[in-house]
Amino acid sequence: xxxxxxxxxxxxxxxxxxxxxxxxxxxxxxxxxxxxxxxxxxxxxxxxxxxxxxxxxxxxxxxxxxxxxxxxxxxxxxxxxxxxxxxxxxxxxxxxxxxxxxxxxxxxxxxxxxxxxxxxxxxxxxxxxxxxxxxxxxxxxxxxxxxxxxxxxxxxxxxxxxxxxxxxxxxxxxxxxxxxxxxxxxxxxxxxxxxxxxxxxxxxxxxxxxxxxxxxxxxxxxxxxxxxxxxxxxxxxxxxxxxxxxxxxxxxxxxxxxxxxxxxxxxxxxxxxxxxxxxxxxxxxxxxxxxxxxxxxxxxxxxxxxxxxxxxxxx
Ligand code: SER
Numbered sequence: 001x002x003x004x005x006x007x008x009x010x011x012x013x014x015x016x017x018x019x020x021x022x023x024x025x026x027x028x029x030x031x032x033x034x035x036x037x038x039x040x041x042x043x044x045x046x047x048x049x050x051x052x053x054x055x056x057x058x059x060x061x062x063x064x065x066x067x068x069x070x071x072x073x074x075x076x077x078x079x080x081x082x083x084x085x086x087x088x089x090x091x092x093x094x095x096x097x098x099x100x101x102x103x104x105x106x107x108x109x110x111x112x113x114x115x116x117x118x119x120x121x122x123x124x125x126x127x128x129x130x131x132x133x134x135x136x137x138x139x140x141x142x143x144x145x146x147x148x149x150x151x152x153x154x155x156x157x158x159x160x161x162x163x164x165x166x167x168x169x170x171x172x173x174x175x176x177x178x179x180x181x182x183x184x185x186x187x188x189x190x191x192x193x194x195x196x197x198x199x200x201x202x203x204x205x206x207x208x209x210x211x212x213x214x215x216x217x218x219x220x221x222x223x224x225x226x227x228x229x230x231x232x233x234x235x236x237x238x239x240x241x242x243x244x245x246x247x248x249x250x251x252x253x254x255x256x257x258x259x260x261x262x263x264x265x266x267x268x269x270x271x272x273x274x275x276x277x278x279x280x281x282x283x284x285x286x287x288x289x290x291x292x293x294x295x296x297x298x299x300x301x302x303x304x305x306x307x308x309x310x311x312x313x314x315x
Contacts, residue, residue: 209280
């Protein structure tokens with residue numbers, strides 16, 4: 001990667017990825033784009049307003065800065081996609097198709113995230129293999145598995161260097177996620193500091209894969225820098241750092257905040273999405289093909305999250 005265009009740069013991943021890329025690749029070599037200026041104009045560096053459903057605008061910005069890599073993050077997450085399925089299809093698939101077309105015409109490499117949502121109820125639930133049944137039942141999952149296929153198609157048909165990761169729930173303290181099913185895990189840390197308690201819409205005993213944001217950021221960079229000859233898979237690699245349920249996070253939080261209270265309420269839509277996803281996925285292809293290694297387990301992530309949030313939220 002030399003000159004990089006990032007879409008969805010003000011989102012949960014984009015905010016931290018852009019900052020890290022600017023440290024590594026030179027501040028003028030990272031072009032941050034999003035549909036609104038908010039967030040983009042808070043950091044130094046080049047930014048442009050971009051609606052990813054406008055393919056010509058994406059092409060013009062990529063061409064203007066002569067980028068060689070596109071990191072396409074703009075998308076709706078699972079719960080919002082379920083509430084607005086047509087918008088989710090239009091944005092998630094339309095944006096990706098534009099990013100693929102721009103990559104094809106300007107000879108760019110392309111990264112786009114897939115998700116554990118690309119699996120469904122007929123997928124093996126534990127230690128979910130890299131190559132397995134993918135029949136998701138959520139619109140977000142349908143867009144993710146379709147995106148994986150489309151990226152493979154552009155690689156095989158047109159030689160576009162497409163790469164992707166099936167991200168689990170990502171936990172971070174900088175920018176909040178929005179409209180996801182795994183957001184409960186992030187909210188629990190914020191409310192542990194702010195209120196000492198949290199009421200979860202995901203039931204006790206519902207296991208999902210999760211990962212701390214610094215590991216996700218390093219994984220994107222490491223995959224994009226990996227020698228193409230070592231990659232047997234491309235779109236997209238299973239990747240996870242931990243398989244946890246709400247009680248496990250609460251137990252980790254209580255090591256710092258002993259009186260932390262966890263309660264529950266029912267959210268049938270997000271619970272059904274969570275129940276259709278794997279409990280734990282097998283990341284061994286990522287380890288073998290490009291050396292993925294997570295640095296944060298649940299306890300280490302909890303220490304870091306709580307100390308950052310405490311200094312930000314408590315005055
Ligand atoms: N974190 C995402 C969501 O919950 C899954 O990729 O929608």
